[in-house]
Amino acid sequence: MNNIREITFAEALVEAMREEMKRDKNVFLIGEDIGNWGGVFGATKGLLEEFGGERVLDTPISESAIVGASIGASLIGMKPIAEIMYIDFITIAMDQIVNHAAKLRYMSGGQLKVPIVIRTQGGAGRNSASQHSQSMEAWFINVPGLIVVMPSNSYDAKGLLKTAIRNNDPVIFIEHKMLYRSKGHVPEEEYLIPFGKADIKKSGDDITVISISRMVDMVLKASEGLCKEGIEVEVIDPRTLVPLDEETIINSVKKTGKCVIVHEAPKTGGVGAEIASRIMEKAFDYLDAPVIRIAGLDVPIPYEKSLEDFVCPDEERIIQEIKNLCK
Amino acid sequence: MLLKMYELMYMIRRFEEISLELAMQNLISGRIHSAIGQEAVAVGVCTALDRNDYILSTHRGQGHALAKGTEPERIFAEIMGKANGLAKGKGGVMHLCDLEHGFLTTTGIVGSNIPIAAGVGLAIKMKKKKDVVVCFFGDGAVNTGAFHEGINLASLWNLPVLFVCENNQYAQSTLSKSSTMLSELSARAKGYNIKGETVDGNDVISVYKSVREHMKEIRGGKGPFLLEAVTYRIRGHFEGDSCSYRSKEEVEGWKRKCPVLKLKENLLKKINKVELTGIENMVEDRLREAKDSALNSGYPPREIITEDVYSNL
Numbered sequence: 039m040n041n042i043r044e045i046t047f048a049e050a051l052v053e054a055m056r057e058e059m060k061r062d063k064n065v066f067l068i069g070e071d072i073g074n075w076g077g078v079f080g081a082t083k084g085l086l087e088e089f090g091g092e093r094v095l096d097t098p099i100s101e102s103a104i105v106g107a108s109i110g111a112s113l114i115g116m117k118p119i120a121e122i123m124y125i126d127f128i129t130i131a132m133d134q135i136v137n138h139a140a141k142l143r144y145m146s147g148g149q150l151k152v153p154i155v156i157r158t159q160g161g162a163g164r165n166s167a168s169q170h171s172q173s174m175e176a177w178f179i180n181v182p183g184l185i186v187v188m189p190s191n192s193y194d195a196k197g198l199l200k201t202a203i204r205n206n207d208p209v210i211f212i213e214h215k216m217l218y219r220s221k222g223h224v225p226e227e228e229y230l231i232p233f234g235k236a237d238i239k240k241s242g243d244d245i246t247v248i249s250i251s252r253m254v255d256m257v258l259k260a261s262e263g264l265c266k267e268g269i270e271v272e273v274i275d276p277r278t279l280v281p282l283d284e285e286t287i288i289n290s291v292k293k294t295g296k297c298v299i300v301h302e303a304p305k306t307g308g309v310g311a312e313i314a315s316r317i318m319e320k321a322f323d324y325l326d327a328p329v330i331r332i333a334g335l336d337v338p339i340p341y342e343k344s345l346e347d348f349v350c351p352d353e354e355r356i357i358q359e360i361k362n363l364c365k
Numbered sequence: 366m367l368l369k370m371y372e373l374m375y376m377i378r379r380f381e382e383i384s385l386e387l388a389m390q391n392l393i394s395g396r397i398h399s400a401i402g403q404e405a406v407a408v409g410v411c412t413a414l415d416r417n418d419y420i421l422s423t424h425r426g427q428g429h430a431l432a433k434g435t436e437p438e439r440i441f442a443e444i445m446g447k448a449n450g451l452a453k454g455k456g457g458v459m460h461l462c463d464l465e466h467g468f469l470t471t472t473g474i475v476g477s478n479i480p481i482a483a484g485v486g487l488a489i490k491m492k493k494k495k496d497v498v499v500c501f502f503g504d505g506a507v508n509t510g511a512f513h514e515g516i517n518l519a520s521l522w523n524l525p526v527l528f529v530c531e532n533n534q535y536a537q538s539t540l541s542k543s544s545t546m547l548s549e550l551s552a553r554a555k556g557y558n559i560k561g562e563t564v565d566g567n568d569v570i571s572v573y574k575s576v577r578e579h580m581k582e583i584r585g586g587k588g589p590f591l592l593e594a595v596t597y598r599i600r601g602h603f604e605g606d607s608c609s610y611r612s613k614e615e616v617e618g619w620k621r622k623c624p625v626l627k628l629k630e631n632l633l634k635k636i637n638k639v640e641l642t643g644i645e646n647m648v649e650d651r652l653r654e655a656k657d658s659a660l661n662s663g664y665p666p667r668e669i670i671t672e673d674v675y676s677n678l
Binding site for chain 2: 066092095097098100102103105106107108109110111112113114115116118130133134137138142143144145146147148149150151182183185205206207
């Protein structure tokens with residue numbers, strides 16, 4: 039073991055893009071403030087210097103054109119990585135994503151492909167209020183044709199982004215703003231992480247907890263506390279929501295008989311509802327208790343810190359809900 | 366070249382008319398968006414293009430595809446929902462795609478092909494190719510946000526895009542004049558520091574000349590060009606539209622400016638009628654063959670519903 043290298047989530051993303059840009063000359067970056075500034079969260083830092091302005095394109099504030107131009111370029115062989123600075127701004131580009139990126143392959147009977155990656159960033163935690171803190175992953179899982187990726191640590195971020203870049207379908211790659219500075223183990227040597235392969239972050243026999251993005255770390259911390267109280271939690275991170283690794287989830291629920299889903303997005307119509315339904319359909323007879331969702335409250339994200347914190351699931355809430363279920 | 370133009374215009378007109386007949390017989394289930402009256406724009410522009418150039422078009426795009434070289438049987442089959450259609454019957458009337466002829470896509474979301482065209486132009490530039498991408502849209506598109514974002518980007522990066530605004534006077538039922546204070550839509554070009562021009566869109570020669578004249582600059586990387594071709598949609602927004610928003614006199618007035626007849630009259634000054642009739646008969650045969658081929662083709666099997674959603678998942 040000579041590779042106990044730790045780098046930040048942002049650095050892992052930069053590495054993934056650097057490696058893929060070196061590997062494939064058709065890969066390029068396009069977005070707001072990604073060149074000179076290096077991305078508002080530093081996720082494209084140094085790439086302009088390394089690859090030049092022809093492959094790292096700073097754009098005007100034109101989200102529809104950023105995604106539209108990415109689609110157009112991809113139709114004739116380029117592999118764009120678009121950055122939408124905040125997922126909240128992706129609303130401006132929804133027509134391009136939903137009506138075009140997701141459907142051009144289908145509507146053309148397979149003649150076209152749209153190999154684009156849309157990197158974007160969401161979530162609460164920086165007191166950025168209602169228009170800069172949302173978790174919108176559920177919007178995209180409801181659009182067939184899109185792949186939806188949500189990494190929870192540096193290692194997954196790098197391996198999944200490399201897979202996303204090589205993939206031939208449009209990928210919505212959602213990063214969490216509170217993860218960019220977090221450090222994690224990333225080996226020097228190259229690796230890729232396949233889509234549709236959940237990661238069991240911790241094994242346990244008493245309850246299955248499925249969580250995504252920033253919530254994974256919170257659940258892992260909560261599970262340490264629960265362990266002391268004799269509750270062994272199995273922590274599953276699906277990593278990609280589309281495709282979803284149903285098999286790993288169902289097998290775990292069959293083993294534990296209990297399941298909690300944790301996400302930051304509002305509870306209503308969230309990813310948790312979809313996962314819970316699938317468990318009900320495929321593992322109902324194995325359940326000893328209802329599937330519980332621990333999610334963001336159904337309100338816009340408020341500005342003030344304690345209010346914002348209260349809206350999102352936290353360690354204490356996760357521990358409490360799991361204890362209630364395991365009584 | 367004029368004869369070739371006439372052949373194409375006549376083919377588009379007759380293709381559209383036959384489509385309407387097929388729709389009347391319930392052989393086309395989607396709603397046809399006929400471009401009868403607008404043939405000179407498609408043909409004037411496409412005649413000035415090279416084989417490898419690209420096109421993005423709209424829900425009213427049959428004529429553009431034919432002018433770029435798509436075989437009529439493949440469009441007939443697609444709009445009838447047949448398995449051997451361009452998109453195996455999955456795209457239909459509003460979503461034609463013929464990659465082989467550089468006919469990338471047509472969109473049913475007004476204006477949204479403009480940023481995509483900028484992206485195609487960007488890829489051409491990045492690959493250091495000399496191709497051009499043409500983006501057709503209607504007068505309704507010039508008031509969308511996508512128009513602004515897309516043209517601004519194409520201008521900013523000097524992308525090889527020819528923007529063609531086919532002003533057929535109506536965005537569905539709304540008059541172009543009641544949507545913008547501009548009388549000439551090509552004036553929008555000034556706001557992006559690019560060149561623009563308004564031409565008679567019912568005169569195929571005017572359209573062709575304008576495109577030809579500016580093509581060298583577009584191809585040479587001097588940036589995009591905005592052409593407004595003023596024309597008229599003789600049929601409704603879609604087939605079955607009552608057209609209550611306009612007078613019969615107005616429609617009849619434009620019918621007298623028919624672009625196909627205009628070219629025909631022009632040609633008859635130079636060549637004899639027999640030659641033109643020969644071309645017309647050839648087109649009729651070609652289209653009959655195409656129609657029959659599509660009619661005799663099978664519908665797609667259900668298995669294809671789940672194909673082409675993703676590449677390899």
